[in-house]
Amino acid sequence: MKSNNFKNRLTALALCFTLLLGAAPITHAYAVNDESDTSSSQSDSDSSDTSSTDSGSKDSKDTKDMTADNDKDVIAAASEAPAVTATAALLISPDSDMVLYEKNADKKRYPASTTKIMTALLTLENVEDLNETVTAEQGDFTKVTADSSNADIKVGETVRVIDLLYALMLPSANEAAYMLARHVGGTSEHFVDMMNTRAEELGCTGTHFCNPCGLHEEDHYTTARDLYLIARETMKNDTFTNIIDTVQYRMPKTNMHEERIIFTTNQLIFSSFNPWSYPYNKGIKTGHTSQAGNCFVGYAEYGDAKLYSVVLGSAASSKEYPTVAASFTDTKSLYQWGFTHFKTKTVAKKGDTLAHVKVDLSTQTDQLVLTAKTDLMALLPADVETDSLEATPNLPEAVDAPIKAGDVVGSMTYSYNGTSYGTVELVALSDVEMSRVLYYSDKLSHFFQSTVFKIVLIAAAIFIVLYILFNITFGGIRRRRRRKAMRKRYDNDDYPRRHRR
Known part of the structure; x- marks a missing residue:
């Protein structure tokens, strides 16, 4: 009996040891630390702050940074905004496009490998079958330096498009960027033209691309606000959202490689054991060159609240964690501040009566009841209640019958201290029939006028x-x-x- 108990205990200990090993990140093998994507101080490992049970703002070293309240380059929608090392930054709510924090958001900056978000967008928009294969050619490596980030793809190797997308977004493989560019655009040059055209379509006003991967060129630039527009559009694709929230991916065996594992360069999600990680971050893309500094475009969700972040030109290492690029701690501090000082609140509910408008050409009624078409959720300062918001209607003086229930008649915008927090469409509550006598009388009156x-x-x-x-x-x-x-x-x-x- 004692022997059996001893064996059972030994088995249990072995099982616990195995589970602990499985939770630890595997040694990074293919995401090369270089000037195209990862920071020179970056260890390519990541984790979450396990000491906090909320948005990550409690008992964290990151919250001890000095605030940016006196920084003339920073515009913040609440007090105690964090000071960041980035030369340009943006924190924005995608639900209302409300800017919570910005610093030189419209100044031109080098994007480094955050460029690859656009490369992924065009690939996903133009390739229907992601299982299509692409064979690497020598030309795909012409502009890629030997020490730049890669997925160890060889000339002549045949790789599926979906695997190239993972290689593009996780280890930031430059050869994958050129392979996808050639596959989608015919040539990388034509693909770059497509990138610039798509940027204009998305409303980017300070962006010009010269290559699909982000390696430095003087005329290759963007802005923090433009990168937000590109990232927001790309995040509409479910395949992309799955890719950017992946820590490690097994690339299948190819004609020149056995199965291999590639890893993300995103330190905020790489390993939950590291104190600089952030559990609510859902990815998106890192970037680094010596000219661009450390860059990161991110997306985070906390409860019903959603935030996009962009930091460009961050320091090589953070003050708290010298082995980690400051782009990650800059981003984390922005998220913590944003989710702490702003809360998602219901401003209007679907069906709420919000306004009335005069009705012409009807004997049924002279007033039309207008209700909210949908729920309106807005990210508001934590100390602002919804009944403090100013409601500004955008309505015609009158509407002509006939009117159908559900017809959009106007809108209502909610603001506070000059800042708009959202707009909801107003629809007719009920049908209103037209009086033919009034109709023809009105026509005659209008004719005489x-x-x-x-x-x-x-x-x-x-x-x-x-x-x-x-x-x-x-x-x-x-x-x-x-x-x-x-x-x-x-x-x-x-x-x-x-x-x-």
């Missing part, structure tokens, strides 16, 4: 005036001629004698 009628009326008046003037002028002349003729006839010697007889 129309420009056409006024022109006809003016033309008629002018004609009458001219006719009168004509008659006055030429009629008088004719009458005078007739009188003169009569006098001549009367004065004629024969006239009196003829008439006297």
Whole structure:
């Protein structure tokens, strides 16, 4: 019996040891630390703050940073905004496009490998079958330096598009970027044209791409706000959201490689045991070159709240964790501040009566009840209640019947201290029938008030005036001629004698 108990205990210990090993991150083998993506101080491992049970703001070293309240380059929607090492930064709520924090958000910066978000977007928009294969060519490596980030793909190797996307977004493989560019655009040059065209379509005003991977070129630049627009569009694709929230991926065996594991360079999600990690971050993309500094475009969810972040030009290492690029701690501090100082609140509920508008052409009613078409959720400062918001309607003075229930009539915008927090469409609560008598009366009234009628009326008046003037002028002349003729006839010697007889 004792022997069996000893064996059971030994087995249990072995099992616990195995589980602990499985939780630890595997040694990184393929995401090379170089100038195209990862920081020179970055260890390519990541974790979450296990000491906090909320948005990560409690008892964290990151919250001890000095605030940016006195930084003239920072515009923040709440106090105690964090100071970041990034030369440009943006924190924004995608639900309302409300900017919580910005620093030089429209200044041109080098994007490094955050460029690859656009490369992924165009690939996902133009390739229907992600199981299509691409064979690496020598030209895919021409502009890729030997020490740049890669997935160890070889010339002649055939790789599926989906695997190239994972290689693009996790270890930030530059050869994968050129392979996808050639596959989608025919040539990498044409693909770059597609990138710039798509950026313009998304509303980017400070972006110009020169290559699909982000390796430094003087004319290859963007802004923090433009990167947000690109990331927001790309995040609409479910495949992309799955890829960027992946820590490690097993690339299948190819004609030149056995199965291999590739790892993310995103330190915020790499390992939950590291204190600089952030459990609510869902990815997106890292970047680094010596010219761009450390860059990161991120997305996080906490409860119902969602935030996008962009930091460009962050320091090589953070103050708290010297082995970690400051782009990650900058981002984490922005998220902590954002989720602490702003809360998602219901501003309007679907079906709530929000306004009334006058109704014409109906005997049924002269007022139309307008309700919220959908729920309106907004990220508000934590100390602002929804009843403190200013509601500004955008409505016509009146609407004409007939009206169907659910017809969009206008909108209501909610703001506080000049900041807009969201807009909801207003719809008709019920049907309103049209009165035909009022309809034709209105048509007649509108005709008499129309420009056409006024022109006809003016033309008629002018004609009458001219006719009168004509008659006055030429009629008088004719009458005078007739009188003169009569006098001549009367004065004629024969006239009196003829008439006297």
